[in-house]
Amino acid sequence: MSSSLSSSSSASPSPLPGSSSGSSHPLTPYGWDAGWEAEFGPFAERGLLPGRVVRVDRGQCDIVTAEGIVRADTEFVVPHDPMKVVCTGDWAALDPAGCDPRYVRTLLPRRSAFVRSTSSKRSEGQVLAANVEHALIAVPLGGDLYLGRIERFISLAWSSGAQPLLVLTKADLVPDAVTVAHLLADAQSAAPGVRVLPVSAETGDGLDALAAVLAGGTTALLGQSGAGKSTLANALLGHGAQTVQAIRDRDGKGRHTTTTRNLLPLPAASGGGVLIDTPGLRGVGLWEAEEGLGQAFSEIEELARNCRFQDCAHQAEPGCAVLAAVEDGTLPERRLDSYRKLLRENVRLAARTDARLRAEQRQMFKQRQALGRHMMERKRGPRRKR
The missing domain is CATH 1.10.40.50 (Probable gtpase engc; domain 3)
Structure with a gap:
């Protein structure tokens, strides 16, 4: 977890990254715009504060506000519908400073949501990230490309309302450019109309092009365990915010490094924006994906x-x-x-x-x-x- 998040439970709020950059609003680096401001109008009249959820943990959440990152309780927004629970990326209205404890009172309507079906017999949906412009699907080049899994992720990404982006990680592990070209062609065949970028977090190849695509928006980083998501996140963030583990030697499968969904600010020098890093997904069930399948x-x-x-x-x-x-x-x-x-x-x-x-x-x-x-x-x- 980043240092900004680890201090969120302290009495004094953490300073906002980029808040001194001359932005019109302290939350602009986190995606605040005129549309959100208009949505929030009625809640501002009630004295509530806007904020964006950067992490959720057992009924509590860390929220970035104009005063910094604060801790709040989600008791008042626990619905019967699992699709409406507080999620990383949500914009929320919460109690002002001085309230103890502080509560999230409501969520603003989501512009997009990346949803998968759970393994529950009740066939429930699980929201992995909210209000996302780009769904970055990380696929490692170190082994065989599982094109069926790529198509599944792409279908869900289109269904979410976000723009899918396929990133082929660990390009440095492929021995020659010809092989990379063949793998790139295979990936493109499974993702028509989607931009496909081979990158290497180790060498930096492709990172500038990727950062340019993500600049200024909200990106959800998705993929199976061992896809190199945490390494890629660190390279984009410019520091070691996420812990990295090696894949298992016996079967080449990844280990769960990221265990919570964290919203992290990208460097202003690279164009800004925020990144939602998610845990590795071993299973990705479809959820109301008919429209997404049509596009995929x-x-x-x-x-x-x-x-x-x-x-x-x-x-x-x-x-x-x-x-x-x-x-x-x-x-x-x-x-x-x-x-x-x-x-x-x-x-x-x-x-x-x-x-x-x-x-x-x-x-x-x-x-x-x-x-x-x-x-x-x-x-x-x-x-x-x-």
Whole structure:
């Protein structure tokens, strides 16, 4: 954790990084703008203070305010809906100085939210980061690229309302430029319309280009354990804010280095902005990702417009433009298989959370059973009378 966060529980607030830079508002370096100010107007009239959540921990949170980083209780914003719990990146209205204890009274409406489904049998969503402009997906070049995982992350990123950015880390571990070029091409094939940047936090290659993309905005740093997120975060921050561990020798898998989601200010010299570093994700379930899937597999969606049937499932229908593209090599079969898999998962999850859709699926199942019985009876022919 950064030094600014580690001092947040002390009696006196920490000074704001960049607050003396001549910004119009002390929270401008953290993403405060005219839109947030307008949203906050009614709460300002009640004497509440604006702040941005930089860390959440067991019902308490660290919030950066105009007076520094303070500790506040989230008791008054604990909803029944897990999608509305306080999350790193949220903008909040909290009690003014002098209140003891201080409470977060409400959250401002989120502009974006990166959400995944949990492993819970209740099929709940979990918000990993809020109010994000860029979803930076870190994928290591040290091993084989798992293109299916990239497509999954990209789909969720598009669904979040943020701009996905694919960063291929540990480029220094790849022996030659030709291999890097091949891996880059593979990654681009799995992320059409998404910028892909190979970087090395060790050598600094690609960091300037990455910092230029992230300048001034809020970026969520996402990826599996061992992707080099903490090392990349330190390189972007310009200091060792995040602890770094080596991957396991026996299987090459990463260890959980970051255990909480922390919002950290990026250097003003590099353009500013903030970075939300998240723990490594071993599982990333889809959550209401239909729109994101459409953008992640935009070439398939474009081809589907030319199918003979509007409800073409791209299985064996005549006049299917998608299958024709697979046949002539325009569309890799692996892409279509991945698209089908993620669509099935998204529909399955939606069916578990949407009673209406579950009823429709049951009705469809009954209709198919009835049709199957009818076809069998036609095949057998009329029964002979005894």
